Amino acid sequence: MDFDFSDIEKAFCENIKGLFDPDSRSALAKLENADDNQIRNVLLRSLKNLGQAGYLTLGLDNGKNNVGLVAAQEILAAISPSLFLSVEASTRIFGRLIAIYGTPDQKNEFLPALKEGQLIGTVALSEEGMSIENNPLNTIGVPVDDSFQVSGSKSHVVNGPIADWIAVAGKREESLAFFLIKKDSEGLSVGKRLPSLGYNGTAISTISLENCPVPSKCVIGPFEGKDPLKIVRLWEDQILTAGSLGLMQRCYEIALTYAKNHKSGGKPIIAYQEVGFKLAEILTILQTAQLLAYRAAWMAESGDSEASVVAHCAKVFCTESTENVASQALQILGGYGYLGGNAAEEGYRDAKYLQIAGTSSEISRMKIGDGVLGWD
Numbered sequence: 001m002d003f004d005f006s007d008i009e010k011a012f013c014e015n016i017k018g019l020f021d022p023d024s025r026s027a028l029a030k031l032e033n034a035d036d037n038q039i040r041n042v043l044l045r046s047l048k049n050l051g052q053a054g055y056l057t058l059g060l061d062n063g064k065n066n067v068g069l070v071a072a073q074e075i076l077a078a079i080s081p082s083l084f085l086s087v088e089a090s091t092r093i094f095g096r097l098i099a100i101y102g103t104p105d106q107k108n109e110f111l112p113a114l115k116e117g118q119l120i121g122t123v124a125l126s127e128e129g130m131s132i133e134n135n136p137l138n139t140i141g142v143p144v145d146d147s148f149q150v151s152g153s154k155s156h157v158v159n160g161p162i163a164d165w166i167a168v169a170g171k172r173e174e175s176l177a178f179f180l181i182k183k184d185s186e187g188l189s190v191g192k193r194l195p196s197l198g199y200n201g202t203a204i205s206t207i208s209l210e211n212c213p214v215p216s217k218c219v220i221g222p223f224e225g226k227d228p229l230k231i232v233r234l235w236e237d238q239i240l241t242a243g244s245l246g247l248m249q250r251c252y253e254i255a256l257t258y259a260k261n262h263k264s265g266g267k268p269i270i271a272y273q274e275v276g277f278k279l280a281e282i283l284t285i286l287q288t289a290q291l292l293a294y295r296a297a298w299m300a301e302s303g304d305s306e307a308s309v310v311a312h313c314a315k316v317f318c319t320e321s322t323e324n325v326a327s328q329a330l331q332i333l334g335g336y337g338y339l340g341g342n343a344a345e346e347g348y349r350d351a352k353y354l355q356i357a358g359t360s361s362e363i364s365r366m367k368i369g370d371g372v373l374g375w376d
């Protein structure tokens with residue numbers, strides 16, 4: 001097993017850190033209380049910088065989750081979890097969908113703008129429950145002349161209120177298709193931003209489609225012999241796994257800094273053994289989670305036959321560890337941590353989403369079991 005970073009990868013990661021000066025970091029810190037317009041503006045500004053640095057092309061052309069991608073994602077997620085989620089939904093889900101499955105015309109139309117960070121996209125899988133296998137897609141496209149009349153809905157869509165384009169998964173004549181729908185299209189209603197426990201700097205809403213006309217050139221699919229829904233879920237799970245590493249990193253850093261600087265009883269609290277033990281445990285969990293996440297990416301990169309089972313193991317372990325790490329970090333921050341507006345408290349709220357979204361912890365565990373039994 002060799003997943004050392006090359007000098008180029010290390011320099012690339014340093015470059016990503018350097019993209020965010022104190023002014024842009026302070027704008028990102030305010031995202032939690034920003035409105036849709038402010039979120040869109042911050043996102044577009046950040047996308048432009050990330051595009052110039054090459055972040056938006058990672059894994060786009062081959063759709064592969066690799067070690068270098070995880071390293072870069074971990075850094076962005078540690079800088080701003082909400083920005084990370086929005087960027088990844090646009091780039092690594094919507095962008096990859098076009099890059100891997102789009103027609104040549106769709107690639108020409110969307111990819112340059114996506115790579116330069118000029119366009120915000122998202123993907124809505126319109127099944128009604130967590131499990132794609134158990135729940136049919138509820139969006140239907142009915143052919144009319146050279147277009148489709150698309151109707152359906154989705155209860156939660158990341159970037160919903162701010163996206164320029166939404167790819168909605170649905171059925172066209174019993175086959176799977178993704179309908180590319182432009183904002184303000186006739187028949188598209190985007191709900192108000194939904195309040196949520198965490199990731200408050202990410203704009204999430206419902207969308208619904210009622211006889212929305214979609215020209216044939218804006219449809220991806222049918223897919224012969226391929227299972228793009230499974231692939232999209234793998235992309236999502238990988239993003240949530242890398243996102244959890246960034247969240248843990250943030251929590252560790254704030255807890256360590258606080259423990260060294262905050263005094264109680266006349267000495268920095270790190271001098272108390274119980275606080276030191278918590279930091280030791282946080283670091284141990286973070287290091288273990290990194291090893292597993294990078295191993296999962298390395299297995300995907302090298303085409304290992306057990307890559308998908310290990311990817312589920314990584315998603316479960318990393319996302320559940322994030323809640324534990326954030327909780328311990330918040331405890332170290334004491335009353336200040338509980339009052340809110342700090343990375344530990346934010347991380348504690350964000351962590352739950354990581355276990356629920358994509359393939360949930362419950363379904364991931366079932367898939368690990370199935371994989372071990374050879375049923376996958």
Ligand SMILES: Cc1cc2nc3c(=O)[nH]c(=O)nc-3n(C[C@H](O)[C@H](O)[C@H](O)COP(=O)(O)OP(=O)(O)OC[C@H]3O[C@@H](n4cnc5c(N)ncnc54)[C@H](O)[C@@H]3O)c2cc1C
Pocket residue numbers: 089122123124125126127128129130131134154156157158159196204353356357358360361362363366
């Ligand atoms: C904030 C947020 C943003 C989202 N953004 C997007 C997006 O941009 N695009 C998109 O397509 N989707 C998005 N989703 C949707 C998400 O991926 C799920 O489809 C959705 O949350 C399903 O929720 P549910 O409560 O209906 O699931 P349910 O299926 O009702 O699940 C409820 C519980 O039952 C468990 N469960 C369900 N089925 C099984 C089973 N077969 N075996 C064992 N346990 C099971 C689940 O693990 C969960 O614990 C988002 C969700 C949230 C919360």
